[in-house]
Amino acid sequence: MTDETHSRRWRLILGTAAEQELGALGSGADTNIDRALSALYDVDDEGAAGNRSGGLRSSAPRVARWLGDIRSYFPATTVEVMQRDAVQRLNLTQLLLEPELLEAVEPDVHLVGTLLSLNRVMPQTTKATARVVVEKVVREIEQRIANRTVAAVSGALHRAARVTRPRLRDIDWDRTIRKNLATYLPEHRTVIPERLVGHGRKAQAVRRDVVLAIDQSGSMAASVVYASVFGAVLASIRSLRTSLVVFDTEIADLTDQLDDPVEILFGTQLGGGTDINRALTYCQSLISRPADTLFVLISDLHEGGIRAEMLRRAYAMRQAGVQIVVLLALSDDGAPAFDHDNAAALSALDIPAFACTPDKFPDLLAVALDRGDIQSWADMEAAQH
Structure with a gap:
């Protein structure tokens, strides 16, 4: 220069x-x-x-x-x-x-968040233009994340269906070696694979349930946009049963709109308070197979409801076998503002709480659906960046 x-x-x-x-x-x-x-x-x-x-x-x-x-x-x-x-x-x-x-x-995620916060006062003459702006951003996000999300999730679900007598081409060599380390022969520098672990054949049956609960308070605008698009993408995968709930002090179940993320976004009401405990109560009612359910709570954890009840309910879900992940933000905005005490309390209950960018969310889903260690994955990602 x-x-x-x-x-x-x-x-x-x-x-x-x-x-x-x-x-x-x-x-x-x-x-x-x-x-x-x-x-x-x-x-x-x-x-x-x-x-x-x-x-x-x-x-x-x-x-x-x-x-x-x-x-x-x-x-x-x-x-x-x-x-x-x-x-x-x-x-x-x-x-x-x-x-x-x-x-x-110039449309972007933050502009969409602003428009959604104005949804209740927006005149009809403006709503059509606003919908065009929102749809453009949603389609751009879909192009960015859809294929990778489907590939990561489908791969994890496929791996989760293990068989013990696999054909040669279906053997999961990494897991097979780990399962047979006790039979390692140092003199031959090899493992005797007494037990084979294989990838199961892909089936159309619903294997896992995913419940997304999204805090729609004003500070979570970008997260609401990204989570709504991810919800629509997950709903397109037949082997998942996906539910989407948005909440502040009230609760809206938008599962029946998952085929149209733009409609989901216009169904949100950004702003207002936050009652996480009430949202958890409703989401519990959606869970019929705890051991096969992934529950993702997207919230900054600034609880306006009963904190002790929120923690008790989260612990009860965890003890019932529900896999729970708390995302403090799902956006590209950097380190989020959040309630550190509530995040620490959830972590003490073995419920990981951390922020995640949209580009990393497919990897997170794959680890979770493959029943991997989510906290270790998050720590490793944090260390790399």
């Missing part, structure tokens, strides 16, 4: 306050970039413009032009960050209710 390019970038970052030391911007394009940055970042806590003339104010046309500008000058990933900052810093939430503005926005 040349000194000139270095100075230009710092000038754009720092604004006109740095012009005396770094010099003026040369090109018209740089001036336009500077103006776009000013409109968003040169605004104080009271919403007044700072050193450079800026601010988007409450004007949909002005915001629409600004959105067009930033899409011209910045890559899509940067545009998504700037849009998210605009909603948070400049209180543009109400402007997102205008169809013309939505058409100019």
Whole structure:
């Protein structure tokens, strides 16, 4: 990077306050970039413009032009960050209710979360446009995760159906060796396989039940989006019986909408309190085969209900044979905010609690459905990153 390019970038970052030391911007394009940055970042806590003339104010046309500008000058990933900052810093939430503005926005998971939080106040004229925006993001996520999820889950279910007299091509050599380590002959440096372990033949019968319980409080918006898409993908696998429940202080069972993740998302009501204990009570009623059930609770664990009852119920489910995983977040947003005391209490009950990115969730499902050690898998993933 040349000194000139270095100075230009710092000038754009720092604004006109740095012009005396770094010099003026040369090109018209740089001036336009500077103006776009000013409109968003040169605004104080009271919403007044700072050193450079800026601010988007409450004007949909002005915001629409600004959105067009930033899409011209910045890559899509940067545009998504700037849009998210605009909603948070400049209180543009109400402007997102205008169809013309939505058409100019670069869709992403966080925008979907914002739109879903406005679902109850959104006029009918805007809902059609909002649905198009949400559907575009959902389809992109499906393309990203669907094939890998189906492959990982189907492979785990296939491996779970073990046979003790397999044909040669069906032998699971890794598990066979582990099962026969007691017959290792050092002088021959080999294992005598007294017991063979094989992969079972794939069948169409339902092998495992999966219950997804999703906290729909406002802080969990991205997790709700990803979990809804994963729920729809899992529902397409015949050997799984998938249920999906969303909750705050109320509970909505959206299992019958799993064929359409967009419909699921519009069935959520982001915001409000959280009653995890009540959600666990309902989910318990869905479980008829505890030993064959994977229960995934996606929540930041900020319990507004009865904490002791929540822990007691989780322990009872665990003791009944239900495999439980608590995801503090299912998103790409980095380390989440969560209730550390509740997470530690669940971990003490042998219920792992950790955050997971969407790209790693298929691997997590495979480990869980193969009845592997989920906590060890999570620790290993954390150590690698």
